Amino acid sequence: MNGLIEYNVVSGIEDAAIYVGMSDNIHVAHNEVFASVAGIEIENSRHAVVENNMVYDNAGGILTFITPGLPIKTTFDVIIRNNFIVGNNHKNFGAPGSIVSGVPSGTGIIVMAADDVQIENNIIRDNKNAGIIVVDHGSFGNIPKDPESDPNPDRVSIYRNLFSNNGYEPIDDIKALMALNLTRKGPDVVTVGPGNGSCAVNKSSFKSLGLGSWPECKKTTSTDVASYLLDKPAEPRKIAAADAGEHLYRAVCAGCHAYSARMIGPPTQIIQAMYADNPQGIADYIAKPVKKREDFPPMPGQSHLSPEHRMAAAKYMLSVKN
Numbered sequence: 001m002n003g004l005i006e007y008n009v010v011s012g013i014e015d016a017a018i019y020v021g022m023s024d025n026i027h028v029a030h031n032e033v034f035a036s037v038a039g040i041e042i043e044n045s046r047h048a049v050v051e052n053n054m055v056y057d058n059a060g061g062i063l064t065f066i067t068p069g070l071p072i073k074t075t076f077d078v079i080i081r082n083n084f085i086v087g088n089n090h091k092n093f094g095a096p097g098s099i100v101s102g103v104p105s106g107t108g109i110i111v112m113a114a115d116d117v118q119i120e121n122n123i124i125r126d127n128k129n130a131g132i133i134v135v136d137h138g139s140f141g142n143i144p145k146d147p148e149s150d151p152n153p154d155r156v157s158i159y160r161n162l163f164s165n166n167g168y169e170p171i172d173d174i175k176a177l178m179a180l181n182l183t184r185k186g187p188d189v190v191t192v193g194p195g196n197g198s199c200a201v202n203k204s205s206f207k208s209l210g211l212g213s214w215p216e217c218k219k220t221t222s223t224d225v226a227s228y229l230l231d232k233p234a235e236p237r238k239i240a241a242a243d244a245g246e247h248l249y250r251a252v253c254a255g256c257h258a259y260s261a262r263m264i265g266p267p268t269q270i271i272q273a274m275y276a277d278n279p280q281g282i283a284d285y286i287a288k289p290v291k292k293r294e295d296f297p298p299m300p301g302q303s304h305l306s307p308e309h310r311m312a313a314a315k316y317m318l319s320v321k322n
Ligand code: HEC
Pocket: 248, 249, 252, 253, 254, 255, 256, 257, 264, 265, 266, 271, 274, 275, 282, 285, 286, 290, 291, 292, 293, 294, 296, 297, 298, 299, 300, 302, 313, 314, 317
């Protein structure tokens, strides 16, 4: 709650250079991010402004989406404005099987399953695949399902942006759409899959695919929102002892373990199968994790948690359903 990320320079990250997950009231401004798989990522988060950033030479520039299988099930109220989103054509070097590894190199902005997203006054150029992709879960590779998350992007507003030279070397899926639409111009903006209530300002001023039914926006700017940050810090939460396991899981474990998707760590579902009736086994492992998997980083030890808290988190991990 209430996070400010400003004036950072970040590069070379195998995931997102700036990663906001399961958070509310966020402001990401004046950062420079490059040579990473994703530049800036707003995931399962609400009320975020991403503005005045330099985002270049990543595989994907700015992403806002829902990862299924996390305790927070939605992403909405995201404003992406006044950013330079330029030449995000880096090779995607994301961990195989992770969601970001599915980001096609050359994409400026991806909105996946997020709602109420406003995109305004960005300079979006030289992204070889597409300037902006608006997509549902079903149309994106390797996304598991979560019955509690709506898979469609709704109410995405594309206001005035400056587009130039995007989509000059798109992926095959987009090439197929271009053929279907009898055009040879790769897109500034492309939308794939279902979604409701989206709109664009003057869509004939940029190259688009799939926006046929998008009307002109009624509201045409996001300037009514200066920031979603709260005036004062959020109240500290009081957590009943009986809820400790759930809170620890959500606050600590779910940062790396989603239910069925691969994130930093293996999916919770797989851990449930390994440790079915053995919460003590998990509690012991996390106190002093040993390296097990070649294709994952080591898990940081959790010995700062008391044995009771480790056990509570372990039991909760085994009980989570999605
Ligand atoms: C910073 C990321 C991160 C956090 C936070 C994290 N894990 Fe992990 N976890 C990992 C990674 C990475 C692995 C895979 C390690 C390996 O295979 O060497 C892993 C593996 C595991 C395993 C598998 C052990 C095995 O025998 O294969 C369990 C169980 C586990 N984590 C439980 C938890 C619990 C419970 C929490 C919260 C208290 C937690 N993890 C928090 C990253 C994390």
